[in-house]
Amino acid sequence: MADVILEGIKKSYGAVTVIEHLDLDIRDQEFMVLVGPSGCGKSTALRMIAGLEEITGGTLSIGGRVVNDVPPKDRDIAMVFQSYALYPHMTVRENLEFGLKIRQTPRAEMDRRVREAAEILGIAELLARKPKQLSGGQRQRVAVGRAIVRKPSVFLFDEPLSNLDAKLRVQMRAEISKLQKTLKTTTVYVTHDQIEAMTMGHRIAVMRSGQLQQVGTPLEVYEQPANLFVASFIGTPPMNFVPATFTDGGATVTASGFKMPVPEPFRAASAGRDGAKVVLGIRPENVREASREGGGETVRVTAKVEFVEPLGHEVIVHGRVGDELIVAKVDPHRSPRIGSTIDLMIEVGAAHLFDAATEKRLGS
Amino acid sequence: MRPNRSEEPAHWPLHIFVLLMVLITVYPILWVVTIAFSGGQSLAITNVPANATFGERLRAIVPWPAHVSATNFVSLFRDQPFARWLLNSVVVAGMTTILGVALACTAAYAFSRFRFPGRRVGLMAFLVSQMFPGTLMLIPLFIILVQWLKLGSTFTGLVLIYTVTAIPFCVWMMKGYFDTIPKELEESALIDGASQATIFFRIILPLAKPAVAVTALFSFMTGWNEFIQAATFMNREDMYTGPVGLRFFVGGFSQQWGYFAAGSIVAAIPVMALFLFLQKYLVSGLTAGAVKG
């Protein structure tokens, strides 16, 4: 068991700086998800924790010990690769045993651990097979098994589910979460899939071009995104962004098609900033049909329907309000026709305001 | 769906063509076999009279001995020192294989995985060395090996030459193969606690078996078949290798084509055996299943 602390971590390849300055405090027994778009440096950060990539600057400590110059094998970590990286010439059992043999684990102990891991992962019948005789999902389990037999103090996962089909991915997502709950091993999990991040992580670290944008529980990141990037990255369909200005001495905010009171949490930041440019953020789930009941303060807008996506349990409507396109989630039984107009209610309390210039959440 | 049989082009012209090609390819070999088993030393199997009939002429070009006899083979080993020469070849080719494979594997691994000063230059140098014919090196090699190192007529000298001749090709070949082995396998092993040596011997080499097989075969054949350098550096008759010995039968004043043919056949056997033995390693696709398939 150990915590992982990154302090001012920097990574450059020659003249190219991939990570400028990364501070991240991963607690003992925590499931931390690093999420961000492709090329943002998630894998690089993970590989530095693993010791596969040299750290250009800053300090990395695992379990209170600075490990910048400690080789991977002495960091007490295990890693699951996106490609699984199973040894193709060894059977599943040999794959699981490889790390234990090298560490000269006694035979009895080794057998016990392999049996245990195989049972947890449901791969007991596959032990005699070679990797090429396994399905993608089974390979994935073996890769996880190889990590858990070692009983390391930190698990590192680099997009372990991205090669699986959608259904299997959902299943493995739950299994890995459950496994981590049982084993209570500190875990760093890299993904570019925000749903994986939301469903699996105790906390999420959102990254963009090598910079940490926000760290928090899934709910914190969802409800109080620190900036426009995080707001757009977390949630499907993504949050609506509408350029707007403060009016009435900062008591209201006006967009091209409508005007609404400034939500309570932003009042302090908006007061007296008449005319200041902001970006109003509204999640599609907070825009509903006028006919549907619901609590809280709302403003009514009229939208011209341009595009409709029926998903079965809900319908996503893209409607034009003033000059802006607004996406709303509506009742599946009342799917509007393209070209028609519908009345929508925007929940004022759930709206977010961002500074148009800095893109940061107002008042933070 | 298969097209209707009657719509397919007829196969027999193709078969005849292939048969003809096989005949052309095999014909000279059949002659060697014929002469070897003829029991004589002559290149011809019958005497064609001055005014030969068509049948007599035809008989002269059909590779079949007048009477089959193994005396050439027996005498090759009993009356001639051919066994000794073959043994020399086995030693030289075997040593070349061992040394060549060991050096090529390790060098190629370094070229494939490590970045060090001189890497590009080294790889290019190997390639450039292949552009010159071996005969060009004969005189410098003679000066270095025989005059300076005093390694004339020794196994060490010949093995040294053959190994350095074989290595450039082997290194390129092995490097190409190592490049295809996913780096994650090594990283995974590294995290599992394996040392560089363990990774090389327990992960990389087993996966590179097909390439090692090709490298071994190539090194062996380099040592086994080479003639010019062996003839230049092996001056003592008891140090001759197989090919030099064969040449001895038909060079200068002797015209023992029977021994020559029989010897050629015997000399071909080890290479063929090695091919068959290594065949199962030559199948590629051993890395299948390492990563997502």
Ligand SMILES: Nc1ncnc2c1ncn2[C@@H]1O[C@H](COP(=O)(O)OP(=O)(O)OP(=O)(O)O)[C@@H](O)[C@H]1O
């Ligand atoms: N050896 C290298 N030399 C130069 N730049 C590199 C090197 N390796 C990675 N990079 C750069 O570092 C950045 C981050 O790479 P990284 O692999 O960490 O991205 P990622 O967030 O894991 O993306 P993905 O989701 O696609 O895996 C990328 O822009 C990449 O081009």
Ligand SMILES: [Mg+2]
């Ligand atoms: Mg990555």
